[in-house]
Amino acid sequence: MKRTSQFQPHSVERQQRADGSILLRSRHALSPAVERTGDWLHVWAEAAPGRVFLAERSGAGWREETYEGVLGQVRAIGASLLARGMGPETPILIMSGNGVDHGLLALAAQYVGVPVVPVAEQYSLVHGAHGRLRDVIGLIRPRMAYVVDGDQYGEALALDALHSVEIVASRPGSAQVTAFAELLKGDESVDVDAAFAEVTAETVGKILMTSGSTSSPKGVPTTHRMMCVNQAQLADALPFLRERPPVIVDWLPWNHVFGGSHNFNMMLANGGSLYIDDGKPVKGLFERTLENLSLKTGTLAFNVPLGFGMLLGALEKDDGLRRRFFEDLDLIFYAGASLPQEVWSGFERMAMEVKGEIPLMTSSWGLTETAPCAMMQQEPAPRSGIVGVPVNGVTVKLIPDADMRCEVRVKGPNIMQGYFNDPEKTRAAFDEEGFFITGDAMVFLDDNDPDKGMRFDGRMSEDFKLQSGTWVRAAQLKLDMLSRLTPLSADLVITGADRRQIGVMIFPNVAELNREGFSLQEEGGAYSCALLQGEIRRRLSERAREISGSSTLVSRAIVLAEPPSMPEGEMTAKGNLNIRKVLVRREKLLERLYDDNDPAVVTI
The missing domain is CATH 3.40.50.980 (Rossmann fold)
Structure with a gap:
């Protein structure tokens, strides 16, 4: 299949150290970066004064502001x-x-x-x-x-x-x-x-709050150097950004590093145009996104997997929008979670039908503390879920366990120096060599070829052991269960720490369940519905026949009646679950999940 867009080929140096750790870095040199975000503004105000930089909806059209x-x-x-x-x-x-x-x-x-x-x-x-x-x-x-x-x-x-x-x-x-x-x-x-x-490059340009999905939110002082270097790293990886000014129609929030640093600064650094999408991939607002795309489409498409899934469905129904969406598209980029393979394949199929070639479909990995991109799959990927190799100038330190699952630590000019007004958390965030301890885990696609890239494998802190001592990789298991339970489940929590079996607490997609005719009745914070429970049991049983081993067998489930609460800290502003908060706040429901006599519990 022909693919559009230039990219920098992977060329990774791998160093195996005596202590068992592994260092990865790109062999490519990092391009020079400007010192300040204002330098970009001056460059493009002189080079392309009349080009649109920022735009938002105004009446039937757009309010457009030039460089x-x-x-x-x-x-x-x-x-x-x-x-x-x-x-x-x-x-x-x-x-x-x-x-x-x-x-x-x-x-x-x-x-x-x-x-x-x-x-x-x-x-x-x-x-x-x-x-x-x-x-x-x-x-x-x-x-x-x-x-x-x-x-x-x-x-x-x-x-x-x-x-x-x-x-x-x-x-x-x-x-x-x-x-x-x-x-x-x-x-x-x-x-x-x-x-x-x-x-200067060391001046703090913004303080971003972490999501709080695993702890209380922390302030991340983001310097001009972090932002400017990261855009040089991204343009090195994707040289087509420097070839023609990119255009995006984007909803991703600027309080988060993906929308506010990665995407916003990518337009500014490369003389691009950012059309603000005031819709979102949620019921009642996604229609606004489609209206905005009917007025303007981009050369790059950024979204979370849920958003791409909704967009795929809309494009299948609208020939004109499908043609406009793909005709000038260089990149499809997802982040926040793994893109379901059926959505990935759907976009590949549509691109081939519309223009006979596939834009670069990819993802990257990083955190608020890394500004954000630290690793990127800049070559065409064979499938979804690959986060690639270190970007230029970043050193990744991997600490493998017995299964060659690696804890990830990073060092580079785009990494923060410490948390805002919190020396204790700052000290805990770096190891003795100055590497930032991310808490994330990854595995090599090919242990013998680092150029093949790495796959994200969850958070180290989310994993737990069953009573048997068997480790459960909760993050990867969650992705599988979400896929198995779609569209019944909006989100879920994997349970089982220090217990005999793995369970799942399901936050249901109530609107979808109502459309499907499920009659939901609440009993003490859980939904009880024989038809729904039967469908969940069928899916769990079908999955159980396909797998082996207690580390991945989900044998019980409960459907929660109350959605995750942001005021109680169960859900972050990004829409992620704070698993610890959910388990603590719903302790009684967790105990019910392991009661075989509870009528709300599904077991196989």
Whole structure:
């Protein structure tokens, strides 16, 4: 099959050390990087002043801001910040989701050396999640906070924790706040050029909060060097980014490193255009995504597996959209979880039907602390689930266990130096050689050929032992069970630590179950439905006939009636489950799962 897009071939140096650890690094040299994000803005404002950089929906069309226009607004906002006495010690809390004004404020703050702290909008809009917002405010102590709409965010803005913080809103409404338009007026009394000159590669551009899926969220100071080097690494891996300006129509949230650093900065670094998709891959908002794609399609497509699965279904039903989506596409890139193979194959088939060739379909691996890309599958992959090899300039340290499953540690110029105001967690995050301890696990596709790449194999902390002493690789097992239980299950938790058998606590896809005619009745926090339980039993039994060994046999299940709670910490802003929180908060349901006489429990 013919595939489009240039890529840098894998060329990995593997060093086996006497202590059993393995070092991996690319043999390719890392290209030079700019010092500051503002350097990119100057380059493209001069080279392509009229090209669209940022756009968002406005009525039936788009509000489009060019590189030249963005630079002018960034300098004006930067002057307003400086006139307020703001600097490296006065961060700006951004409480709203993606938007042009959000982007302008973030770039302006970085331009003059003021860190921004974007947080999930759910922290402000969900009443029960305000505790998370208070935690962030207490940690970073912002001087200014931004929201898009003063009335919409009014409840959060009334928090005592924001009492002395200047609030800025694009649409003030009835709230007594500073209008964003005031920042755009600038201030001639300050020297913006001098402030920009003082920004260095070591200046903190943003503080990103970790997801909190395995512990409480931590602040990750992200320097200009981390962001700029990572874009050089990505463009080295995917040289077509430098050949023509990329275009994306993207919903991924900027409070997360995937959307806010990887994608946003990829457009800025390469003179691309970012059209903000105000839809999401959820019921009621995905229709907006399809409307946006009917107006504009990109050269790159980024999404999570759920989003690609929904998009595949929509493209199958719309010949015109399918043609427009693929005709100029260089890259399909998924992250956050493994892309189901049937979705991968569906996109390959469609691409061949539309244009006779397949764009580069790939993924990478990294964390908030790695800015984010540390490994990438930059060659065409034979299937989904491969995260590739170290990007240029990164050294990966692998610590194999008896099964050659490797704990992953990393070192490089895109890796953070430590957590914000947390020396204890910083010390625990690095080993004696200065490698960042990620907590993730990987395996080689081919033990004898590191150029084949690696496959993500879950979190070390999620694994557990059964009473028999058998290790259970929970993350990989979860992916398999989600596939087996689709579309009945929206998410699930693998159980069994120190027990005789593996079980699964299922968060159901209630809308799908209702459509299928299942009659759900709650009994003490669990759903009891003979028809649904029978279907789950059938699928578990079918799977049991295909596998061998207690380490992968799931023999019991329970369907939870209450969805995961963000206020209680069971679900992160990214939509990931905090497994520990779920198991602790639902301890009684966990005990019921191992009661063979409980009518809500499915056993095989």
